[in-house]
Amino acid sequence: MSKLKMVEVTDKSITERQAIARGEVILSPKTMQLIKEDAIPKGDVLSCSQVAGIMAVKETPYLIPMCHPIHITGVRIDFKLKKNRVEIEVKVKAKDRTGVEMEALTGLSIAALTIYDMCKGVDKNIFLSNIRLVKKTGGKSGTYVREEEK
Numbered sequence: 001m002s003k004l005k006m007v008e009v010t011d012k013s014i015t016e017r018q019a020i021a022r023g024e025v026i027l028s029p030k031t032m033q034l035i036k037e038d039a040i041p042k043g044d045v046l047s048c049s050q051v052a053g054i055m056a057v058k059e060t061p062y063l064i065p066m067c068h069p070i071h072i073t074g075v076r077i078d079f080k081l082k083k084n085r086v087e088i089e090v091k092v093k094a095k096d097r098t099g100v101e102m103e104a105l106t107g108l109s110i111a112a113l114t115i116y117d118m119c120k121g122v123d124k125n126i127f128l129s130n131i132r133l134v135k136k137t138g139g140k141s142g143t144y145v146r147e148e149e150k
Helices: 029-036 045-063 101-119
Strands: 015-026 072-081 085-096 127-137
Touching (some): 029 072, 029 085, 085 101, 101 127
Antiparallel strands (some): 072 085
């Protein structure tokens, strides 16, 4: 018999919560140049990635079995373009009884996978790297900041 269960949150207080996730898509300098020039055959890579990431945040409880549906109040996805990588940061806010870490990580992962999908036709050596939660605030456990990010 399975011991899976969704954690009970009824008695937890509704508080403002935020999570920040970061990760990278590593690709060739040539592919980065194509992204900057909006010359990838499938179209605007970063806009598509941003929309996909936001959609993923909202769909997280349908993708991760034990996640609670929560009231997302904001999502922000930012990109930094480097020589051979796109750095992605996803910030998610909510007012609810449970945190938004999984939403931030899911949004980040799907944004990164979307960049991969948009660029795979011109670059076969793309890989995703360093996907991580860097900060979370709110709730009973308070604030967490990844040591390497301080």
